Structure formats: C-alpha cells, structure tokens
Amino acid sequence: MINDVNPAISAVSFPKELRSSGEICVNNVSKSYGAGQFTKEVVQDCSFTIERNKLTVMIGPSGCGKSTLIRLLAGFEAPTTGSMTLNDKPITKPGRDRLVVFQESALFPWMTTYDNIMFGPRARGEDTQQARDLAEFLLHKVGLTAFRKKYPPQLSGGMQRRAELARAMINNPEVMILDEPFRGLDAMSKELMWEYYAGLFDESRRTSFFVTTDIDEAIFLADRLLIMTNIPARVRATLEIDVPRPRRLVDMVNCERANEVKMEALALLHEEAMKSFSGGSKAAADFVEAYAKRAHKAEVAQ
Numbered sequence: 001m002i003n004d005v006n007p008a009i010s011a012v013s014f015p016k017e018l019r020s021s022g023e024i025c026v027n028n029v030s031k032s033y034g035a036g037q038f039t040k041e042v043v044q045d046c047s048f049t050i051e052r053n054k055l056t057v058m059i060g061p062s063g064c065g066k067s068t069l070i071r072l073l074a075g076f077e078a079p080t081t082g083s084m085t086l087n088d089k090p091i092t093k094p095g096r097d098r099l100v101v102f103q104e105s106a107l108f109p110w111m112t113t114y115d116n117i118m119f120g121p122r123a124r125g126e127d128t129q130q131a132r133d134l135a136e137f138l139l140h141k142v143g144l145t146a147f148r149k150k151y152p153p154q155l156s157g158g159m160q161r162r163a164e165l166a167r168a169m170i171n172n173p174e175v176m177i178l179d180e181p182f183r184g185l186d187a188m189s190k191e192l193m194w195e196y197y198a199g200l201f202d203e204s205r206r207t208s209f210f211v212t213t214d215i216d217e218a219i220f221l222a223d224r225l226l227i228m229t230n231i232p233a234r235v236r237a238t239l240e241i242d243v244p245r246p247r248r249l250v251d252m253v254n255c256e257r258a259n260e261v262k263m264e265a266l267a268l269l270h271e272e273a274m275k276s277f278s279g280g281s282k283a284a285a286d287f288v289e290a291y292a293k294r295a296h297k298a299e300v301a302q
C-alpha cells in the first residue's frame with residue numbers, strides 16, 4: 001500500500017471503534033418487479049452469507065441482478081419473498097450499520113477532500129477531536145494528505161475513489177457494501193486501487209461485500225467468491241480463495257490457488273454469459289457454445 005510519509009501517523013493503527021463488524025445472512029430471497037404478465041423476476045431463491053471480518057466478492061454477468069441485491073441489502077427495497085439479517089436481526093430499512101459505496105461518485109464537488117470525508121460526522125453533529133483524528137488517519141491511509149484542500153474536480157479518478165472510501169469508513173459501518181466502485185477507471189488506476197483497498201481491508205478487517213464484473217479484481221480481493229447465475233440471480237457457486245494476506249498483485253499472478261480459482265470461475269461465468277447472450281434460452285446458448293467450439297477447432301486446424 002502506498003502512503004504519504006508521515007511518521008506521526010504511521011505509528012497509529014486502525015482505531016478500535018473501526019473494528020466492530022457484522023455478519024449478513026441472505027435467506028431464500030427473491031425479488032420481482034412489475035405485475036401480471038409484466039412481472040420480471042430479477043433475484044430468485046438466493047441464499048448466501050457475508051461472513052464477519054471477511055471480504056466477500058460477488059461476480060456475475062452484466063444485468064444479472066447484482067445491484068438489485070445491493071439495494072435489498074442496503075434496505076432501500078424489500079424482497080418479494082425471503083429474508084435478510086444483520087447479526088441475526090432482520091434488515092427492513094436503510095441503516096448506518098450498512099454503508100454502500102456506489103459506482104457513481106457521491107463526493108460533493110463544492111467541498112474539499114477533507115470536508116467531504118468529515119461530511120458524515122458533521123451531519124450527525126459529531127465534529128469532535130476524535131472524528132478529526134480519524135479523518136487525518138484515513139486521509140493518510142488513502143494517500144491523500146497532500147490533497148486535503150483540493151476539490152473533487154482537481155483530483156484524478158483514482159483519488160476521488162480513495163476519498164470516497166475514506167468518506168465511507170469514517171462512519172464506521174458494521175458492513176461495507178461496494179457496488180463496482182472502481183468501474184470506469186483506467187487499468188493502471190484500477191490496479192492501484194485494488195492495492196489501496198486491500199490494504200484498508202487488511203488493516204480494518206471490516207466485514208465487506210464487494211460486487212464486480214472484473215475477474216482479476218475479484219480474485220485479488222476476495223476471501224470468498226460468489227459466482228452468480230444469469231438473471232434471475234442466484235448463487236451458482238461459492239469458491240474460497242484461501243490465499244494469505246497481505247496480497248500483492250505481482251505474487252497473485254504466479255499463485256497456483258489463485259489461478260485455479262480463476263479458471264474455475266471463468267468457466268462458470270462463461271456458461272452464464274452464454275445464457276445471457278442468447279437471451280436466456282438454453283437451446284440458443286448450446287448453439288452459441290457449439291459454434292464457438294467449432295470456430296476454435298477450425299482456427300487450430302489452420
């Protein structure tokens with residue numbers, strides 16, 4: 001992890017109050033929109049656990065229902081059937097115990113980096129020394145101490161995402177939920193973000209749920225990988241990524257276990273993407289797959 005050099009802060013560890021964390025259980029959840037012949041089932045009989053102090057990553061084809069699941073977990077919408085609990089208590093509405101970092105920036109462009117990070121505590125009337133210390137600590141952890149007085153448009157895309165992470169973490173949620181937070185960044189900024197984010201997770205061990213469509217991001221970050229089906233979303237497979245932390249990108253490339261999981265995940269995602277591509281028809285998916293295999297054979301034969 002890259003940090004500004006500041007001996008005073010580097011002696012500090014993650015404050016204790018940032019360590020509390022929760023466990024979410026999703027039990028046979030389904031979600032449909034519309035009525036009658038216009039009903040669309042987006043999530044179907046979906047069950048999984050977001051384990052305490054672990055980083056659970058969900059990956060699935062585009063449009064399979066991942067963001068819908070996030071809205072359910074955040075309490076913005078209710079499931080059609082099934083239930084969700086946080087520390088055994090039903091999730092029925094939004095709460096400070098779950099914080100969502102969305103794809104789109106939520107930074108206020110008229111506030112400096114520091115003021116953006118302090119937004120949550122100030123909104124709660126908690127502009128205390130403790131909150132200010134925490135803001136300094138987080139600024140340092142995301143490598144933005146030197147940019148504290150800059151406004152979001154003066155920051156690069158990666159810096160904005162780092163400010164966003166600090167702005168979320170200062171609120172000390174039980175569970176951090178991240179919906180493709182690095183989507184749209186260029187490849188190099190993205191890889192840098194993975195290392196920053198993994199570093200934050202390693203130190204805080206806050207229960208986290210991270211949604212992505214990027215297989216390398218998923219493998220690098222996850223303790224546990226949930227592979228989703230094509231719409232309606234269900235968990236197709238759960239893969240444990242038992243690779244020790246802290247992880248470095250350079251080590252992951254040559255890590256046998258990481259590569260094994262990647263191949264397994266890719267095969268499953270390929271199958272699900274095929275179904276998505278062919279509009280959900282198994283017959284059409286089989287056709288597309290058979291065609292692809294034949295095309296490959298033909299290429300090899302040439």
Ligand SMILES: Nc1ncnc2c1ncn2[C@@H]1O[C@H](COP(=O)(O)OP(=O)(O)OP(=O)(O)O)[C@@H](O)[C@H]1O
Binds near residue numbers: 033034069
């Ligand atoms: N409020 C709604 N009413 C009707 N359909 C909806 C609603 N919200 C989502 N959907 C449908 O549910 C499907 C899944 O959408 P969702 O955004 O959850 O998928 P996703 O996996 O997050 O997609 P992406 O990876 O592209 O962000 C889409 O077909 C979408 O049109």
